[in-house]
Amino acid sequence: MEEKENPIQSLLSEPLVAINLGLVGFGAAILDQQAEVVLVDWFPPAGGDQELIDLLDQLL
Amino acid sequence: MATSLIIKKKQYYDSVFLMGVNKRLSESEGVIQSAVVMGSEANKQTLIEMGIQDPRLQTAQPNDLIVVVTADSQHTADLVLEQFDQFLEVSTESKNRSSFHTLQDGLESRPNANLVVISVPGEYAAREARLAVERGLNVFLFSNNVSLDDEIEIKQLAKEHGVLVMGPDCGTSILNGVGIGFANRVRSGPIGVIGPSGTGIQEFTCLVHHLGSGISHAIGTGSRDLSDAVGGMTTLAALKALENDPKTEVIAVISKPPGHKTLPMLSAALTNCAKPVVACFLGIHDDVFGAGVSFRLASTIDEAAFMAVGKQGVEVKNFEGQDKYAGGLSGQHPTQQYLRGLFAGGTFCYQSQQILQSYNIPVYSNSPLDKRYALQHPDHSQQHSLVDMGDDIYTRGRPHPMIDGSQRAQRIIAEAEDPGVAVILLDFILGYNSSMDPVSDLLPAIQTAQQTAARRGDRITFVASITATELDPQGYESQKLALQTAGVITFQSNAAATKYCVKLLRS
Numbered sequence: 249m250e251e252k253e254n255p256i257q258s259l260l261s262e263p264l265v266a267i268n269l270g271l272v273g274f275g276a277a278i279l280d281q282q283a284e285v286v287l288v289d290w291f292p293p294a295g296g297d298q299e300l301i302d303l304l305d306q307l308l
Numbered sequence: 309m310a311t312s313l314i315i316k317k318k319q320y321y322d323s324v325f326l327m328g329v330n331k332r333l334s335e336s337e338g339v340i341q342s343a344v345v346m347g348s349e350a351n352k353q354t355l356i357e358m359g360i361q362d363p364r365l366q367t368a369q370p371n372d373l374i375v376v377v378t379a380d381s382q383h384t385a386d387l388v389l390e391q392f393d394q395f396l397e398v399s400t401e402s403k404n405r406s407s408f409h410t411l412q413d414g415l416e417s418r419p420n421a422n423l424v425v426i427s428v429p430g431e432y433a434a435r436e437a438r439l440a441v442e443r444g445l446n447v448f449l450f451s452n453n454v455s456l457d458d459e460i461e462i463k464q465l466a467k468e469h470g471v472l473v474m475g476p477d478c479g480t481s482i483l484n485g486v487g488i489g490f491a492n493r494v495r496s497g498p499i500g501v502i503g504p505s506g507t508g509i510q511e512f513t514c515l516v517h518h519l520g521s522g523i524s525h526a527i528g529t530g531s532r533d534l535s536d537a538v539g540g541m542t543t544l545a546a547l548k549a550l551e552n553d554p555k556t557e558v559i560a561v562i563s564k565p566p567g568h569k570t571l572p573m574l575s576a577a578l579t580n581c582a583k584p585v586v587a588c589f590l591g592i593h594d595d596v597f598g599a600g601v602s603f604r605l606a607s608t609i610d611e612a613a614f615m616a617v618g619k620q621g622v623e624v625k626n627f628e629g630q631d632k633y634a635g636g637l638s639g640q641h642p643t644q645q646y647l648r649g650l651f652a653g654g655t656f657c658y659q660s661q662q663i664l665q666s667y668n669i670p671v672y673s674n675s676p677l678d679k680r681y682a683l684q685h686p687d688h689s690q691q692h693s694l695v696d697m698g699d700d701i702y703t704r705g706r707p708h709p710m711i712d713g714s715q716r717a718q719r720i721i722a723e724a725e726d727p728g729v730a731v732i733l734l735d736f737i738l739g740y741n742s743s744m745d746p747v748s749d750l751l752p753a754i755q756t757a758q759q760t761a762a763r764r765g766d767r768i769t770f771v772a773s774i775t776a777t778e779l780d781p782q783g784y785e786s787q788k789l790a791l792q793t794a795g796v797i798t799f800q801s802n803a804a805a806t807k808y809c810v811k812l813l814r815s
Contacts (some may be wrong), residue, residue, distance in 0.1 A: 255471045256549045259422045259446045260525055264486045267414035267445075268523035269436055270427030271322045274450070274489060278425070280781070281493075283486040285413040286421070289406040290430055291320035296348070296370025301435065 309340060312380035312389050313362045316373040320346060323429070325346065326373075328705040331714075333395050338384035339377055345705065345798050347372040348429060365522045411439050425488060426475075428453055432725035433476060434458035441465045441473065448488050450474025459530070463541040470617055471782045472545055475530040479506020482513060489528070490710060492739035493779035497522020498557035500550040502543055504529045507653030507737060509608060510775050511801060515613035517777045518800055524555040527534065536567030540574050541699035551581055560616045562609055564658060571596070578603040590655075591662050591677070607804035608659060619708045641766050644730035647671075647809050648723045649694035650716050652709035652746075656735045656773065656802040657696040663806045664692065669813065674699055681812055689723060692813075694733075710742045713749030722766060724757030732757070732768045733809050735802060738776035738784060738789070747787045769812060770796040773805040 253261070267283040268275030278285040294300035321329075323346070323401045330344040345351040347368030355365060360376055375392055379385035408414050415421060424440040426433055430453025437454075440447050441462060449462075454476035466473040474481050481488040485496045490506050494517040501523065503509045503514075505587065509526045516523060527550070529542040543561065559581060566574055566589060575597055578585045585603035594605055606612035647664075651657040657675055660798050664671045665678075673697040674686035683693060686701055696710045697716050709716045716734075723729050736746050743749055754770055761768045772791055776784040791798050799805040 255422065255444055255446055255469070256545065257552060259472065259483060260549055260553045260555075262422060262484075264423060264483055265421045266420050266423045266425050266488075267411060267418065267421050267440075268425045268427075269411060269414070270425070270450070271324050271741075273324055273741050274425055274427055278486060278488065280740070281486045284418070285425075286408060286417050287406040288408045288410065288414045290409065290428055290436075292370045292429070293410070293435075296432075298431075301432075305435070 309378060309380060310385050311360065311362075311376065312382070312385035313364060313374065313376045313380040314389050315347070315364055315368050316375070316393065318371050319370075319373040320371045321373065322427070324707070327712070329395050330331065331707075331712065333375075333377070333388065333392070336388050338380045339388060340380060341378040342388075342592075343374070343376045345374055346370060346429075346469055347374050348431070351705070363424070374657050376414055387400040411436060411443075413794055415443065415445075422446060423448060423483070423488075425450070427489075430454050430476075434462060437462050437473065437476075438465065441469055441471055446470060446472045447474065448481055448528070449478055449757065450489055451475070452531075456532065459532060460538060460541075462805075463533075463538065467541060467545070468696070472527070472549065473530075473542055474528045478528040478530040480509045480526065481528045482523055484525065485523075487740050490737070490739055490741050491526070492517075492775065492777050493781070494777055495522035495779075496524065496555075498524060498555065499560060500524045500553065500556035501526045501560040501562060501616075502529060502546045502550070502578040503527075503562035504531050504533050504543075505562065505564070505655040507735075507775065508655040510655075510737060510739060511609050511656075511773075512560060512562050512613055512616075514775050515610055515776050517779075519613060519617045521617040524553060524557075524776060525550065532573065534563055534566035534570050535708060536569040540566065540570050543574065544577055547577055547581060551583055556583065556694050558584045558586065558616050558618075560588070560612055562588045562612060562778060563590070564655070565589050565592050566813060575601060575603075580656055586615040590659055606661070608801075609655075610801040610803045640730055640769070641764075643727060644766055644768075646689075646726075646728045647692045647694075647731045647733060647813060647814070648689050648726075648729050649733040649806075649809075650723070651694065651696055651735050652698055652716065653735050653775070653802070654696045654698050657694050659802055660694050660733065660806040660809075663803060664810065666696075667810050667814075669810065674701070687719075687722075689726070691728075691752075695719070710737050710746075713746060713753075717750050717753035720753040720757050721760070724760040727764055727766060729761075729768055731771060731809050733805060734770065734772040734796075736772055736774045736776070736787065738774070738780040740781065742782070744782055745787075746782070747790045751790060751794055754796065758795070770794075771799070771805050771809055771812075772796050773799045773802040775802075 433451035
């Protein structure tokens, strides 16, 4: 059975495939370098309510 | 003078984007002061400290946009707010909004993702990092304001899942030739580098490029990784990864001095590494390490670059510029004797202090190596002073000097008012995500300072390091030429620029 490469070695040996959460400029710069990136239009979950976020995490 | 405020419900934008909007807003005619921020508790507190008393502030939620304008009249303040959507729309053109809103959305779109880049506000960053690590993903965590406890927990979790967590407070990485965060575009090659400082990595990678070699990977670790509390968890994981990476032939570690307990552990790991290692722990000399250490120790970042590319015999002073200007301070008034350094890069402020100290030149700073030389107020220089303008006091709610030179420009003009100032040392850091024209951001201030000194019959010498390569999007040659045309003496490294300042001060 083929051994699965560990995530760190995969990061260093395979083309970058990134998910960008936050500053749009960071994702855009990765795109500019012809690398693959998903731009996530992130905003605080549960309206930023920490108690609700904790509840949400317990449900997941 | 009058102040108006609006709250736009459920309109979330990132902080750098909003700083850009605010900058344009604040330049509107009649506007004295403005703020465009999300409704987090920290932002609301900052607005209250600014004197904004409006009770509507308390109703704002973290996903609500708050816009405050203080103008020369109520009419102007109201008018600017009425037109605010136009500012947002103009700016939104360059903002690629996506239909994905969570990490899970992103993962469903790219199940083969191997990195999550996180730059969300600190209070939410640890949660996103934890979710990524639990899904077996490596993380580049730019966000700061992540608690030390969270950092330790996330890094331990990363160890269990066999992933790398670069950060929190990680400014720069280069992975397989792709720069993440504030990174320069450099040649690929056999040298891998690990370090907690973004600007330290930027300078090292640029110098390796200038020396004709290249970078396999540059792995940022986050500013606290080599503290005793964190114990170098990311540094050690990165070292192992580069040791196993077939593209990497030489490994460099660039850092301020690690914690006392962490240093011997790191030293053992570097000694046991199967590949040649160059270490630069700014301020730590050979005598700290006992016998049996196999790695090479550099005292400055540029020396580390020379060692890493195998040009041990070449003197560091050969970096561009060092020999061109031997004129000293001729033409300056005898009372002009002080150096003022105004830095965007915290590591440069640190390294410059060390170099000056090594020449027994006492230097004050807002981020001092020696607490006895702490500036009484960061805004007021005294004698020789080096100021880290990326420090929290200058960046809370305001753009970092690598993105926006406004605060540094004001400080240059203020320093020139002091007739004791002989030399002003600056750093210009190009690359992805930095200001697209950092030199033009400061040139008017440099010229104003020169005119201020000239009116007194004085001359201030400007010295600058430029952290950049010719591949960077800003255009290295044009930036350098603009500085040199304005009479600024430029160097490719902070250490070379600082040593030149020492030469000037001693002349």
